[in-house]
Amino acid sequence: MSEKNPNLSEYVLETRDICKYYGSLKANDHISLKVKRNTIHAIVGENGAGKSTLMGILTDTVKPDYGDIILNGEKVVFKNPMDAARHGIGMIYQEFMLAPNFSVFENIIVGFEEKNGAFIDYKKSREKVERICHDYGFNLPLDDLINELPVAMLQQIEIVKVLYRGADLIIMDEPTSTLTPQGIEGLFQAMRVLKESGKTILFITHKLKEVFEVSDEISVLRLGKYVGTYSPDSLDQQKLANLMVGREVILQANKKPGELGETILSVKNLSVVDEDNIQRLKNVSFDIHAGEILGIAGVAGSGQQYLVKTIFGLNKAAEGSKIEYLGEDITNSSPRENRAKHIGYVPQDRMGMGCDTRSSIWENAIMGYHRAHGFNPKWLINHKEANAFTDKVVDDFAVKVQSINNNVGSLSGGNVQKLIVGREFSQDNKLLLIEDPTRGIDVGAIEYIWAKLLEFASQGVAVLLVSHELNEVMELSDRIMVMYNGELYNGGKYGELDESALGLLMTGGEAKQYEDFE
Amino acid sequence: MKILNNLKLRFSENTGINVARYILSLIATLLIGIILIVANNADIGVAVRELFKGAFGSKIAIGNTIHWAIPCMLVGIAASVAFKSGVFNLGLEGQLYFGALVAACVGYMIELPPIIHHFACIFAGGIAGLLYALIPALMKLYFKVDEVISTLLMNYIAVLATEYITLLLIRGNSATSTQSILTPFIHKSAELTPIIKGTSATTGLFIALGIILIVYLLYKYTLTGYEMKMVGQNLEFSKAGGVNANKMFVVIFLVSGFIAGICGAVEVLGVNHRFIAQFSSNLGWDGVMITRVAGNSPVGVLLVSFIWAAFKTGAMQMERATTLNRYTMNLLQALFVLFISIDYGMLYFKYKAKKAREAIGKEEK
Incomplete structure (x- = not known):
């Protein structure tokens, strides 16, 4: 299976000067990246570094503004996401794309069924799925319904699905975020098996430890720009973190035991x-x-x-x-x-429960504070006090804002979270x-x-x-x-x-x- | 240049988009208006002049404009209270009908000294609107019935129920058509005083202005107003912030219904002096359109109501003096609402993205 075709170029994928701008935001700014065939290639970067946009462009869910994609040495232009899949690019999303009330088998073949005239050839499809499971060592309960299965299993189904679709280049977007440490080990095993059988994997993550465990090459993106491709031997976690952020960072919290x-x-x-x-x-x-x-x-x-x-x-x-x-x-x-x-509360759903993106920063900052601690008199908004409280949160928690009258939607995710945490921490x-x-x-x-x-x-x-x-x-x-x-x-x-x-x-x-x- | 830059700094992107929204919508509406006028073989200059004359040309004209502005303001602010908080009270029309009927009854059944009588009628009308709004509010709260559906359908019930109740009250006397299903005249003590003689521009104007002012102050300076706004913006966020969302929902619904009821009462006390079955020419929907154009802001409602009223009175004059039909204006009003509803912010960002793309293209060459 891992026969190498000498005619194929060394690089399975190359992007040349890929650009994608959202308004004045440069999500991808001339990204030129080369991915070697038959490797596990990690792509790391902070949130907002442009990883997701780049993957979107590779799977044609996002149209690039500029730049070329070179696949197996040839320039390709995808017509639509299905076309990208036909070119052998398969994507495994962070959120699984599976229909809960259908069987594993149905989920795998959907959209790419083996046809017998106008009808689906279930027998042939099934043989194909079973062959893939056998070849790559996946043991899937093909007839079970998706909603009865654990998360780690769902991920294997996603992998079999892209293999069934004939993917040679498999993109995995933060695949470990929903898994336990044991589940992650299982995933890495599967990734190594895939590599052995000639596939190439693009592994997107922000967890540095995992990068070193599994990848052959590491590419770093920062603020929409390509920083470089490195071998894991030439780096350690600290160096990689510094490359991602562009400055020195501490990775340990340096916790001291406290007095209870x-x-x-x-x-x-x-x-x-x-x-x-x-x-x-x-x-x-x-x-x-x-x-x-x-x-x-x-x-x-x-x-x-x-x-x-x-x-x-x-x-x-x-x-x-x-x-x-x-x-x-x-x-x-x-x-x-x-x-x-x-009692303060920082909810998990930041944008849905933690703030309102269409309201101003000060209106978001006083939420909760407004009743619990209140203004004087109790039922009026004292704008001076509201502004003072907001300024305090913004200053103490280094929230980068232009004006506290701007909408929260204008802030980056990190700044929104600082605002929310700051709001809850500043109320005694x-x-x-x-x-x-x-x-x-x-x-x-x-x-x-x-x-x-x-x-x-x-x-x-x-x-x-x-x-x-x-x-x-x-x-x-x-x-x-x-x-x-x-x-x-x-x-x-x-x-x-x-x-x-x-x-x-x-x-x-x-x-x-x-x-x-x- | 420096001044311009300073101005730019002070205006946020959002303000800019909003200003553009109104200007662009106005231009687009005017263009279509011109086409319509020309297609009807009318002279644009004459049409505009007559429109303006009809709305502001004389004391009587101004009176008529104010007469229409009063219900527009009231029903507009009633709608904006609900819509701003994400409560889709489409039942303004029904609440207004019950407010009008009850105000008329208090007006002709009870005798009271003048000012007190006004307030009694208006308050009773408001309460009637509030109670009629309570039904869909409770249905939503306890049975999860979507208020869009319930309020919409309850409008029909209200229009016909008030007609039926009126028939019962007058025991069918002399009622030969819908137009003659009406209550007796209210006592003189309940009639609102005209501020411009010979027109229906009454002291109802001050009631409407007063209510708009109260709503404005409510949002700007009170915590209840803040909570009302935030519940509409993001319910989950408000709940987590300690806002009692269910209570707020009912409060918002009732306030909206109360104001709609007052609107009906003011129409009875100021204009018809009695309840006439099916009297409202879709005022409730005007309210929805006005708050849409005004972006749910109280000050906006005030301005838009006057424009709406001017169109209404001006269009009559325009119809008399030109070959144009007065429904032309209704058409243009509706078009304006449509243009206002375009998501200009999204278009703006798309345009910016396109420009950025072109910029890279040039750079590469």
Whole structure:
């Protein structure tokens, strides 16, 4: 299978001076990149570096403004995304493109079915899918429905799908973001097998560790420009991070063990049953103390969101649950009441719940503050005070704004998140409920938010940190708990368990129910 | 040049786009208007002159314009309160009908001293509108019935129900056609005083201006106004920020219905002095169009209402003096709303992107 055709050029793909401008924003600015055949080629860069735009151009979901794509030594112009697929470019998206109510087999062949006249030749299609599974060592339950399968399996289906479509160059867009450490190892195995059998993989990621684990070559993009292609041997994580950001960055949070104070939040037997009568949380119990960061790790959808929302009052707790805050029962009290008691909330859905992009920066900054801490008199907006508060948030958290009267939509993702985090941190809150504070923002902003988070905890604020980045939980938390299937498991103190041990817990392996830490 | 640059700095991109939105829409509407006028073999100069004369040419003309501006302002602000908060109250027409009927009843059934009688009628009308708006609000809250559907359909119920109630009240006396299904005249003490003699430009103007001012102050300076706006902008965000969204939804609905009810009451007290079945010529929809053109801003509603009213009165004069039909103006108004609704921001950014592309192209050569 891995026969090499001597006529083929050394590079499977070459982009020449690719440009894509959105208004004055240069998403891709003369990107010239060469990808060697039969390699795993990592493309790294911060958010907004232009990775997604470039991949969009390669799969023809985005039309370039300028520049050429050279595929196997020949210049190609795609007519549409299907045409790109026919040229052997297959893309595996971060969000899986699978129809939940159809079988695995149907999802794989859709759009590229083997035909028998006007009809689909199921037998021939099936043989082809089975042959691919056999050749590449995938073991898929072809007749199961998609919505019954775990995430790691879905990714394998996506891979088989692009192989079925005859892809030679497979693009994977942040494929590890939804996987556990074990799932990631499985994916890397599959990637190596694909490479062995003659495929080329473009691996897009911002997780530096993974880059070094699996890739043969690394290309760095920064602010829409191509920085260079490097061999992993010539770099280390620190150097690569510096190349991505364009300056020195710290990758460790440098956490110091803190002094624990009084119990701030005490959750006892918290259960949540959702509208469809599915139990989302099962008898969850824990305490958080002043000055403590309690990190909750887990695969997405294990119930973390229900936990945070229920504590904050956006979701109803089931009978028998008890949430105590500073000794006071706050079970099922409203977000307004909770905010007035100095509980802050940074939601996971930044653009949907964390801010309103069509409102001004000051209007976004005072949300929550406006009732909980309020102005004088209580029912009026004191514009002077509102501006002063906004200026404070903007200054303290280094939010880059032109004017606080501009819409939040004009800010970059990192700056929006700084604004949201800043808003919640600037209200003398005693308890902060934080979900994915650094998802999808650039390294510089992550560094900043991490430092602020540790600073506030050291001043005696209790923090409940829910993150899907295991690394983030491990770097910041005094204590770690792992959520699996609506239950909480003990993940040990800071540095006690390593990544693979936590990963096992995240998938329900060798779990022991959390009881008490003391 | 320096001044220009300073100005540029102060205007944000959004303000610029909004100014362009109005200017471009106006130009486009005028162009089509000219074509229509020429196609009807009318003289453009004459048509415009008569339009202007009809709207502002004499004391009576100005009075008539104000007469129309009053309900436009009220129903416009009622619509803008709802639409700004993302509540699609399309039931203004129905709320207005109930407001008018109840105001008329209070006007002719009860005798009170003048000023007190005005307020009693207007308040009763407002409450009637509010109660009629309460039904769809509760239906949405408890049964998740989309308010677009419920309010739209409840308009028909309101128009016919008020007609039926009127028939019951007058026991069918002398009612031979819809036009003659009407309540008795209200007492003189309830009639609003004209501010321009011989026209229906009444003190209702001050009521309308007062309500616009209150709504303006509400949004600008109160936390309730801030919450009302934010609920419309992003519901989830507001909930997370501690806004009681369900309560806000009902409050917004009721305020909108209350103002619509007042609009009906003011029409009865100031113009007809009685409730006439099917009296409103789609005022409720004018409100929706006005707030659309005004971009849901109270000041905008004020300005647009006067333009709307001027078109209404001017068009009559234009029809009398030229070969043009007055519906030409209605057509142009609707076109203006359509042009205003174009997403100029998106077009602007597309244009910028295109220019940027051309710039690279040149660079490469």
